[in-house]
Amino acid sequence: MIEFSVITIFPRMFDAILNYGITKRAIQKKCIKINLWNPRNFSDYNNKKIDHKIYGGGPGMLMMFLPLFKTLKNKKKSKTSNLVIYLTPQGKKLNQSSVKYFNNQKHLIFICGRYEGIDERFIYAHVDEEWSVGDYVLTGGELPAMIFIDSITRTLPGVLNSPNSFIDESFYSGLLDCSHYTKPRKINNLSVPSVLLSGHHQNIKKWRLKNALENTRLKKPKLIIKKINKKNNNFLYI
Structure with a gap:
């Protein structure tokens, strides 16, 4: 405590x-x-x-x-x-x-x-x-x-309902968070990315990393300099 x-x-x-x-x-x-x-x-x-x-x-x-x-x-x-x-x-x-x-x-x-x-x-x-x-x-x-x-x-053990919730948030990993969506699937001609509806967990994980990198590049590019490595370099657009 x-x-x-x-x-x-x-x-x-x-x-x-x-x-x-x-x-x-x-x-x-x-x-x-x-x-x-x-x-x-x-x-x-x-x-x-x-x-x-x-x-x-x-x-x-x-x-x-x-x-x-x-x-x-x-x-x-x-x-x-x-x-x-x-x-x-x-x-x-x-x-x-x-x-x-x-x-x-x-x-x-x-x-x-x-x-x-x-x-x-x-x-x-x-x-x-x-x-x-x-x-x-x-x-x-x-x-x-x-x-x-x-x-x-919010980062203390036992505080959040899901113990991993704060780990996926912006800045914890050194990047901004990826974009998130909920119901309905389509509204005002705007649709949820199809990969998030696919049920393919590996593809969803890759999409979220790519999207988090893109969000970071566009909104806080200085974070990319500190975080970029060989593993995620393939998803970064320069």
Whole structure:
């Protein structure tokens, strides 16, 4: 089981993953545990204040050191292997390979910044790693935290109904996924590829590999450079 803990001033945002879908089932199966820690509950400032103006001037507010520190001090498990992560555009970018890395962790603690971020001294003293979901700015770390939790959870044993489901998905093998179809067989003069209706499993497997390579070549060609090998070279159009 992986335990996720999130330091956030908006814990109700996480109702979306606590009460729905795969993450809800993973909690029920005890594959994961999610804790939500609000730093306002550990603030000694008036009105439970957790932010202040930035030294040196400039627009916006910054989350202060002490409320974050006291939250971590009171909640962090001393006898457990903890990995404290600050979610920021300046961090390493999440991809499928790094999802596998997180699978080996016991307790992930996500710091969700707001406003202009958090005091640099807290990052220096108490953050183990900085991570990002992309090269763009969001209003807070809550959505990235949910993305991390969802992407990690779905790869854990016992979470998905089919244990091989995530292995066939885009990026897991280094390629995009192949195209998929369901009923009806024909709609608006568009038909399902005949090979998928043939029942010939070997031909279907070859078609899916060829289609996955073609999807990758057209949509994310840089992945091909990393993945191409002698076995699948015959299916690649250059």
